[in-house]
Amino acid sequence: MKLFVYHTSELTPSQILPDTAVVIDVLRATTTIATALDVGAEAVATFKSLESLMEVSENWPAQKRIRAGERGGAKVEGYDLGNSPLDCTTELMKDKRLFLSTTNGTKALQAVEQSSTVITAALINRGSVVKYLLKQNPETVWLIGSGWEGGYSLEDTVCGGAIAQSLLNNGTVPVTIGNDEVIAAVALYSQWQDNLLELMHQASHGQRLLGLGGQEDLKYCATLDIIETLPIQKSPGLLVKLASSSL
Numbered sequence: 001m002k003l004f005v006y007h008t009s010e011l012t013p014s015q016i017l018p019d020t021a022v023v024i025d026v027l028r029a030t031t032t033i034a035t036a037l038d039v040g041a042e043a044v045a046t047f048k049s050l051e052s053l054m055e056v057s058e059n060w061p062a063q064k065r066i067r068a069g070e071r072g073g074a075k076v077e078g079y080d081l082g083n084s085p086l087d088c089t090t091e092l093m094k095d096k097r098l099f100l101s102t103t104n105g106t107k108a109l110q111a112v113e114q115s116s117t118v119i120t121a122a123l124i125n126r127g128s129v130v131k132y133l134l135k136q137n138p139e140t141v142w143l144i145g146s147g148w149e150g151g152y153s154l155e156d157t158v159c160g161g162a163i164a165q166s167l168l169n170n171g172t173v174p175v176t177i178g179n180d181e182v183i184a185a186v187a188l189y190s191q192w193q194d195n196l197l198e199l200m201h202q203a204s205h206g207q208r209l210l211g212l213g214g215q216e217d218l219k220y221c222a223t224l225d226i227i228e229t230l231p232i233q234k235s236p237g238l239l240v241k242l243a244s245s246s247l
């Protein structure tokens, strides 16, 4: 397995695709996606634009859908939810399809949606991501941060580092380093691994969310390995929970 880290989707090569793309938006899209599927959502349909979300979700039974729209960290008017993973309760999500559009995370997903395999990662499900990659052992793996409007986000790269460090230390499957960003991401994670919440507080998007009252969101998003759910793309933009027998 050859591992690459890209801090943002804008920095990923545009002419080639990996065997497995791992999209990361710790604050908060991929944390929300994993949580929604973990509590029983039937699937999460992701959209770069709010217009296409509205258009596609119109064809889905109203009692079976939840529309979530976030821009600039805030809920978009007229949507059921914003992008807080803490809104994803079993009561709300069970057997529903979550239609989600966020500022950067769903855009990053779209950038690599043609890869043979697309999964999403966050700190909360890091262990399952590692387990899956070691089991599948794809030739090339890209860990892609969503960043913020083209810029680098600390929390996405630290998650890439958490995954990369576990893969590089696994001791059974040979894993090689594909670019310098892997080394940088592992160094970042090594520095902050015991203080991930403090890193979120220092990160620019963490500060943006704190300004919007997102203290509890930051706490949840900074927690490592608390769920086993692995979101995997079934068709472009549509994520489902990987069956636990496949992990």
Ligand code: 3SL
Pocket: 025, 027, 028, 029, 030, 070, 072, 073, 074, 083, 084, 102, 103, 104, 105, 106, 146, 147, 148, 209
């Ligand atoms: O940028 C994104 O896609 C979001 O996850 C941003 S937020 O955390 O919902 O503000």
